[in-house]
Amino acid sequence: AGKSKVDDDVLDELEEILVASDVGVTTTIKIIKRIEERVAKDKYLGTDELNLILREEIAGLLSETETDSKLGFHIPEGKKPYVIMVVGVNGVGKTTTIGKLAHQFKSQGKNVVLGAADTFRAAAIDQLQVWADRTGVPIVKQQMGSDPASVAFETVQEAVKQNADVVLVDTAGRLHNKVNLMNELSKVKRVMQKVADNVPDEVLLVLDGSTGQNAFEQAKQFTAATEVTSLAITKLDGTAKGGVVIGISDQFQIPVKYIGVGEGIEDLQAFDKFEFVDSFFK
Amino acid sequence: MFDSLSDKLDKALHVLKGHGQITEVNVAETLKEVRRALVDADVNYKIAKEFTSTVKEKALGQGVLKDLKPGQLMVKLVKDELTELMGGEVEGINLSGNPSIILMSGLQGSGKTTFSGKLANFLKNKKTKKPLLVACDIYRPAAINQLHVVGEQIGVEVFSDEGNQDPVAISKAAIAHAKQNGHNVVIIDTAGRLAVDEAMMTEISNIHKAIQPQETLFVVDSMTGQDAVNTAKAFNDTLNFDGVILTKLDGDTRGGAAISIKSVVDKPIKFIGTGEKMDAIDVFYPSRMADRILGM
Ligand SMILES: Nc1nc2c(ncn2[C@@H]2O[C@H](COP(=O)(O)OP(=O)(O)OP(=O)(O)O)[C@@H](O)[C@H]2O)c(=O)[nH]1
Ligand SMILES: Nc1nc2c(ncn2[C@@H]2O[C@H](COP(=O)(O)OP(=O)(O)OP(=O)(O)O)[C@@H](O)[C@H]2O)c(=O)[nH]1
Ligand SMILES: [K+]
Ligand SMILES: [Mg+2]
Ligand SMILES: [Mg+2]
Numbered sequence: 290a291g292k293s294k295v296d297d298d299v300l301d302e303l304e305e306i307l308v309a310s311d312v313g314v315t316t317t318i319k320i321i322k323r324i325e326e327r328v329a330k331d332k333y334l335g336t337d338e339l340n341l342i343l344r345e346e347i348a349g350l351l352s353e354t355e356t357d358s359k360l361g362f363h364i365p366e367g368k369k370p371y372v373i374m375v376v377g378v379n380g381v382g383k384t385t386t387i388g389k390l391a392h393q394f395k396s397q398g399k400n401v402v403l404g405a406a407d408t409f410r411a412a413a414i415d416q417l418q419v420w421a422d423r424t425g426v427p428i429v430k431q432q433m434g435s436d437p438a439s440v441a442f443e444t445v446q447e448a449v450k451q452n453a454d455v456v457l458v459d460t461a462g463r464l465h466n467k468v469n470l471m472n473e474l475s476k477v478k479r480v481m482q483k484v485a486d487n488v489p490d491e492v493l494l495v496l497d498g499s500t501g502q503n504a505f506e507q508a509k510q511f512t513a514a515t516e517v518t519s520l521a522i523t524k525l526d527g528t529a530k531g532g533v534v535i536g537i538s539d540q541f542q543i544p545v546k547y548i549g550v551g552e553g554i555e556d557l558q559a560f561d562k563f564e565f566v567d568s569f570f571k
Numbered sequence: 572m573f574d575s576l577s578d579k580l581d582k583a584l585h586v587l588k589g590h591g592q593i594t595e596v597n598v599a600e601t602l603k604e605v606r607r608a609l610v611d612a613d614v615n616y617k618i619a620k621e622f623t624s625t626v627k628e629k630a631l632g633q634g635v636l637k638d639l640k641p642g643q644l645m646v647k648l649v650k651d652e653l654t655e656l657m658g659g660e661v662e663g664i665n666l667s668g669n670p671s672i673i674l675m676s677g678l679q680g681s682g683k684t685t686f687s688g689k690l691a692n693f694l695k696n697k698k699t700k701k702p703l704l705v706a707c708d709i710y711r712p713a714a715i716n717q718l719h720v721v722g723e724q725i726g727v728e729v730f731s732d733e734g735n736q737d738p739v740a741i742s743k744a745a746i747a748h749a750k751q752n753g754h755n756v757v758i759i760d761t762a763g764r765l766a767v768d769e770a771m772m773t774e775i776s777n778i779h780k781a782i783q784p785q786e787t788l789f790v791v792d793s794m795t796g797q798d799a800v801n802t803a804k805a806f807n808d809t810l811n812f813d814g815v816i817l818t819k820l821d822g823d824t825r826g827g828a829a830i831s832i833k834s835v836v837d838k839p840i841k842f843i844g845t846g847e848k849m850d851a852i853d854v855f856y857p858s859r860m861a862d863r864i865l866g867m
Contacts, residue, residue: 305616308610308616308797309616309797310797311796311797311798313610313611314607314610314611315611378794378819378822379680379682379819379847380679380680380681380682380792380819381680382679382680388712409847410717410847411684411716411717411718411720411721411724412713412714412716412717412719412720413713415712415713415716415717416711416712416713416716416717418713419712419713420712423712433720464819464821464822464823465822465823466821466822466823467821497680497792497794499678499792499795499796499798499799499802500792500794500795500796501613501794501795501796501797501824501827501828502611502612502613502796502825503613503794503822503823503824503825504794506823524678524679524680524765526765526767527678527765527766527767527798527802528765528766528767528798528801528802529796529797529798529801530797530798533796552679552710552711
């Protein structure tokens with residue numbers, strides 16, 4: 290007949306697993322409540338079914354776009370260049386993710402241009418240049434210390450001239466509570482619109498998978514400054530689970546598109562919500 | 572969610588007092604609030620649990636509940652306990668060797684290279700040392716360049732051997748170079764690595780064995796969540812490091828990882844990073860950190 294209540298110790302265990310995966314107290318309670326409600330209504334038969342319910346409930350919180358996000362970015366025909374601006378706090382994996390994305394787009398036969406708009410961090414331009422060489426993709430760059438907005442402008446301009454398909458703009462890591470730096474980011478975004486309409490097409494916020502609850506504030510402030518359209522979670526090849534992204538995706542209605550699973554050129558995967566949830570239990 | 576803990580506890584305890592009957596069960600309920608606040612601040616949930624049971628014993632022992640302002644007293648208890656847990660004497664860097672050798676370790680992107688520069692700058696300016704920075708990250712694109720740019724910014728020599736694929740050999744050669752050229756501190760920057768990457772953990776263990784550093788530092792991002800315990804433990808098991816560096820505290824993270832790490836490895840937190848620039852380094856103050864974690 291099935292039970293209409295989940296045992297308390299099963300729920301406690303579940304709560305622990307979610308909290309240990311950085312899901313956070315608020316989102317964890319929300320998930321457990323939803324499970325309790327559903328079970329009270331539908332009943333459940335055993336552990337297998339409970340797991341299914343759990344997966345569904347968590348997946349339900351992860352925001353979806355109209356297109357199948359399992360494929361990562363969808364570059365529509367006839368939108369040239371498709372401009373992707375990459376933002377995030379320091380050291381999360383922005384530049385590396387750009388390298389990996391450039392490789393994926395190139396493999397799909399697309400013409401890609403990189404823009405080195407991190408003009409601040411030591412050797413950030415050299416780092417992106419290495420990725421440009423690895424992927425065989427042109428890069429637009431200026432001197433260290435030059436205006437990042439000017440680099441972004443020039444990058445889109447160059448892409449238009451070359452009739453390129455995709456532009457990937459790297460930006461300097463910045464902590465979201467630094468008002469000046471966040472304003473600078475808004476300006477980088479704005480300036481590109483002088484070259485092409487409705488760009489950037491995507492603002493990708495990169496989150497480090499080992500980050501805890503602070504990722505919420507990151508999402509909030511970067512969204513305020515640049516209207517983030519998609520998320521990537523990096524460094525999931527370690528033991529960290531990246532669970533904070535569930536609450537973020539739910540609250541801000543931003544889909545997760547990619548996960549980073551290593552430092553190599555191939556180590557970027559399209560996000561799969563069920564695999565993601567399953568990883569909490571491993 | 573962003574109510575300060577003190578408010579929350581005052582409220583919780585106020586309700587309890589209203590009932591006129593304060594029991595051990597009620598205290599447990601209140602401490603649940605503390606535990607949630609700690610987990611929200613990224614303290615590992617198991618450690619938060621242990622911590623609150625310690626506080627519970629003390630609270631009952633000290634008769635917190637008979638006090639006029641039980642919330643405040645409870646917060647003070649929690650804060651003192653946290654401070655003690657993270658604290659003790661402020662410990663500096665061991666500079667006993669000649670040259671003194673300092674080895675950096677940590678996950679990818681935690682801030683090792685930047686901190687290497689900051690420490691070199693600090694030792695040069697504040698301790699009149701002559702440091703040598705050593706580029707042992709042979710993997711990350713432009714890692715060697717990055718350290719050279721940093722060295723140039725602070726006027727400290729950087730030793731590198733582009734193309735050499737053996738960090739043990741590079742670090743040994745660097746130490747020989749330091750001895751020949753009168754450098755009394757050698758700071759070795761290494762590649763970021765995950766604790767589960769066996770080959771990379773073996774690599775840093777080999778560097779550690781070969782150079783016998785006076786000081787091995789574990790550099791960790793203060794925004795780290797629940798996983799901080801796993802990583803700190805694994806690096807400590809491999810390197811038995813001497814101290815912890817908490818970076819990126821110029822952000823608004825609560826920084827609960829500090830407690831998790833201290834609890835798990837019991838090594839002092841020596842310095843904090845408070846910005847991207849070379850002078851953004853400070854010593855660690857346990858009581859400030861406790862305030863921060865508690866949102867005070
Ligand atoms: N293990 C692992 N390491 C990664 C991953 N993504 C990036 N990294 C590493 O993380 C470190 C930082 O990556 P970057 O791409 O430089 O990060 P960033 O966000 O551009 O950094 P800043 O520009 O300094 O803010 C490097 O050592 C990368 O190799 C990942 O998915 N897994
Ligand atoms: N805001 C802030 N940024 C910091 C701090 N320390 C380091 N960073 C930034 O964090 C990013 C990563 O720093 P790195 O020094 O390259 O980190 P790493 O550990 O050497 O990285 P890998 O070598 O790739 O493992 C860079 O953008 C730094 O500028 C800090 O205390 N505050
Ligand atoms: K993982
Ligand atoms: Mg970068
Ligand atoms: Mg480095």
